[in-house]
Amino acid sequence: MAKGVRELRSRIKSIGNTKKITKAMEMVAASKMRKSVSSVLATRDYSNLAWATVIHLAQKTAVDHHPLLAKRENPKKVGLILVSSNRGLCGAFNMNIAQKAVESIKIHHKSVEETEFITCGTKGRDIIKSMKYNVVADFEKKDITINTTDVTPISKMIIDKYLDKTYDKVFVVFMDFVSSLNQVPRVKQLLPIEPEPDEFLGVVGQSSGLETKKEFIEEKQEKYLKKDGFTFEYTFEPSPKVVLDQMLPRLIEMQIFQSFLETEASEHSSRMLSMKNATDAAKDMIDDLTLSYNRLRQAGITQEIAEISSGAAALSK
Numbered sequence: 001m002a003k004g005v006r007e008l009r010s011r012i013k014s015i016g017n018t019k020k021i022t023k024a025m026e027m028v029a030a031s032k033m034r035k036s037v038s039s040v041l042a043t044r045d046y047s048n049l050a051w052a053t054v055i056h057l058a059q060k061t062a063v064d065h066h067p068l069l070a071k072r073e074n075p076k077k078v079g080l081i082l083v084s085s086n087r088g089l090c091g092a093f094n095m096n097i098a099q100k101a102v103e104s105i106k107i108h109h110k111s112v113e114e115t116e117f118i119t120c121g122t123k124g125r126d127i128i129k130s131m132k133y134n135v136v137a138d139f140e141k142k143d144i145t146i147n148t149t150d151v152t153p154i155s156k157m158i159i160d161k162y163l164d165k166t167y168d169k170v171f172v173v174f175m176d177f178v179s180s181l182n183q184v185p186r187v188k189q190l191l192p193i194e195p196e197p198d199e200f201l202g203v204v205g206q207s208s209g210l211e212t213k214k215e216f217i218e219e220k221q222e223k224y225l226k227k228d229g230f231t232f233e234y235t236f237e238p239s240p241k242v243v244l245d246q247m248l249p250r251l252i253e254m255q256i257f258q259s260f261l262e263t264e265a266s267e268h269s270s271r272m273l274s275m276k277n278a279t280d281a282a283k284d285m286i287d288d289l290t291l292s293y294n295r296l297r298q299a300g301i302t303q304e305i306a307e308i309s310s311g312a313a314a315l316s317k
Contacts, residue, residue: 019282026275033268047258066244075168084124090271100185155253174259175266183266
């Protein structure tokens with residue numbers, strides 16, 4: 001009896017210590033989440049408008065003005081940037097991103113001979129390697145991305161590889177932050193410049209009523225690039241090449257930067273929720289063990305009282 005009580009007391013203490021740790025990690029994740037969400041919301045409108053501008057620009061501008069506007073016939077090789085986290089304890093966060101990347105390969109890359117991964121984040125890298133996919137580059141990822149210079153090496157690499165025709169398409173896979181309780185893995189096509197395949201497929205056939213890719217593009221441009229029935233047109237000074245040389249790489253870099261911010265906000269939200277669930281589970285376990293502990297103690301006390309009473313009765317005879 002005493003041994004069982006000691007074991008329960010030890011387990012309650014151990015789980016209580018774990019609960020303190022998970023609660024502290026939940027609070028740290030919540031603090032980081034608030035900062036990350038502020039960064040995401042501060043740049044999201046600019047990023048969306050910039051990308052809508054690039055898509056519209058690609059349609060209105062002759063492809064011979066800049067090689068980044070050129071589309072390749074029969075693409076053979078694809079570069080896939082995978083943005084994940086460096087640390088775990090965030091549920092299925094990293095696995096969901098990796099599975100979205102694999103799903104994208106199966107859906108969008110059927111005609112492609114080879115897909116190469118460029119990873120940012122150790123957890124996603126390890127998962128993709130365990131799936132036997134080819135990781136050609138691994139960039140160090142900070143826990144908090146501060147400015148676009150943090151993603152400049154990645155941006156330069158994929159642009160150079162697209163220009164020298166190593167890659168015919170380039171995608172970025174990341175976790176899109178919707179809310180602290182909802183994060184959606186997403187694939188975004190960076191090169192050639194056109195609407196993202198998964199965004200289009202996610203809209204068509206659902207509540208939007210859009211049935212063709214053309215209608216989807218027009219709806220997106222209506223949202224960002226039209227006002228009072230007028231469509232924006234572009235005039236290049238001093239020349240299209242000079243302007244596009246500066247503009248296109250910068251805006252592609254901005255999309256990669258935004259994908260980092262979205263992933264980080266999602267990561268901290270997911271970790272906060274995971275640690276909250278762990279804390280609640282620890283509390284439930286402590287409550288159950290405490291109940292068992294009290295019952296066991298009560299049974300022991302009752303037994304001791306019964307033994308004392310029996311002994312007293314025997315002595316009184």
